Amino acid sequence: xxxxxxxxxxxxxxxxIWLEEIMTEYGDKMIRVAYSYIKDWGISQEIVQEVFITCxxxxxxxxxxxxxxxxxxxxxxxRSKDVLRSSFVKKVFVGTDIxxxxxxxxxxxxxxxxxxDESALIAASILSLPLKYRETIHLFYYENLxxxxxxxxxxxxxxxxxxxxxxxxxxxxxxxxxxxxxxR
Numbered sequence: 001x002x003x004x005x006x007x008x009x010x011x012x013x014x015x016x017i018w019l020e021e022i023m024t025e026y027g028d029k030m031i032r033v034a035y036s037y038i039k040d041w042g043i044s045q046e047i048v049q050e051v052f053i054t055c056x057x058x059x060x061x062x063x064x065x066x067x068x069x070x071x072x073x074x075x076x077x078x079r080s081k082d083v084l085r086s087s088f089v090k091k092v093f094v095g096t097d098i099x100x101x102x103x104x105x106x107x108x109x110x111x112x113x114x115x116x117d118e119s120a121l122i123a124a125s126i127l128s129l130p131l132k133y134r135e136t137i138h139l140f141y142y143e144n145l146x147x148x149x150x151x152x153x154x155x156x157x158x159x160x161x162x163x164x165x166x167x168x169x170x171x172x173x174x175x176x177x178x179x180x181x182x183x184r
Contacts, residue, residue, distance in 0.1 A: 037080035
């Protein structure tokens with residue numbers, strides 16, 4: 001085997017090991033981030049797969065990245081927003097009433113799990129928040145990112161994020177108390 005072939009093989013092996021490691025470390029968290037935007041588990045999984053493919057293709061560039069966790073979340077968030085803006089999602093999830101006429105009286109498997117305990121009620125309440133509040137709550141409490149990291153990720157002023165966080169808590173309090181009136 002020639003030297004260049006050996007280098008490419010080592011590079012490929014280390015790239016695959018790296019991909020497996022980031023998939024293990026961030027996979028479930030990224031799916032939850034995507035789900036907080038899309039509200040569909042299957043599409044969220046597809047988004048995360050696309051993000052991992054992007055990471056794999058750009059492997060050589062990530063050695064220069066200071067905060068990989070923030071970067072991979074930002075890619076996931078941006079891809080989720082792209083899917084929300086796509087015409088497919090608008091047609092299927094917003095523009096049709098086909099699903100309303102064929103709706104089952106039984107809860108979906110995801111909803112059964114969500115209804116199972118108190119934390120599920122909180123999760124469902126968070127998902128009912130408008131997107132800008134939902135993403136702030138999710139990134140701050142579930143992904144344990146700082147205000148500064150979220151600010152950089154979303155390109156939003158830190159004080160704006162603090163205000164959103166306060167409003168999110170107020171809205172969640174109202175929802176959990178049974179008062180579902182909040183400003184959008």
